[in-house]
Amino acid sequence: QEQPVEPYKIDPTNAGAAPFAGDGMARAFGGQDGISRIVDRFVTANFADRRIGEIFMNQDEVRLRRVLFEQFCYILNAGCTYTGRDMRAAHKDMGVQQGDMNRLVENLQAAMQAERVPFAAQNRFLAKLAPMRRDVVER
Numbered sequence: 641q642e643q644p645v646e647p648y649k650i651d652p653t654n655a656g657a658a659p660f661a662g663d664g665m666a667r668a669f670g671g672q673d674g675i676s677r678i679v680d681r682f683v684t685a686n687f688a689d690r691r692i693g694e695i696f697m698n699q700d701e702v703r704l705r706r707v708l709f710e711q712f713c714y715i716l717n718a719g720c721t722y723t724g725r726d727m728r729a730a731h732k733d734m735g736v737q738q739g740d741m742n743r744l745v746e747n748l749q750a751a752m753q754a755e756r757v758p759f760a761a762q763n764r765f766l767a768k769l770a771p772m773r774r775d776v777v778e779r
């Protein structure tokens with residue numbers, strides 16, 4: 641079950657990127673079912689990761705699976721809204737470094753590859769997420 645968090649204003653722009661137009665990206669990711677499988681693989685990989693798993697340990701995995709699905713589904717324009725926190729608030733004081741971000745991207749690439757997302761669509765999605773490093777990585 642999900643743990644309560646400090647109140648915050650719900651706003652889909654908290655997702656940190658504007659959704660893609662049209663349904664091409666949603667289809668490339670296999671719709672909500674495909675996105676759900678990718679998020680599950682991705683979250684499982686991050687928690688089990690030898691290099692970044694420690695950052696995830698003791699965090700709310702149930703909530704993370706829910707809102708990360710919402711975020712991906714929203715950005716891919718697959719018919720969801722995002723109810724989570726903004727990226728700066730979500731990663732505050734976590735000490736995430738650039739190397740951690742690179743590792744997380746590798747795990748996401750592996751999850752998309754496993755679900756046979758076409759390479760061009762993978763890269764379009766990663767390009768949408770890339771600017772979020774400003775709000776995630778501490779320097």
Ligand code: HEM
Pocket residue numbers: 692695696699700703704707708711723724725726730731736740741742744769770772773776
């Ligand atoms: C573009 C890159 C990233 C995106 C799009 C992203 C997305 C998210 C989202 C949507 C949440 C949940 C927000 C909420 O609970 O309201 C979250 C939380 C979290 N993220 Fe990220 N994240 C990114 C990078 C990273 C990196 C690099 C790490 C560490 C290696 C990380 C570790 C975490 C952890 C541990 C939480 C749970 C926080 C908590 O439960 O309080 N994230 N992230």
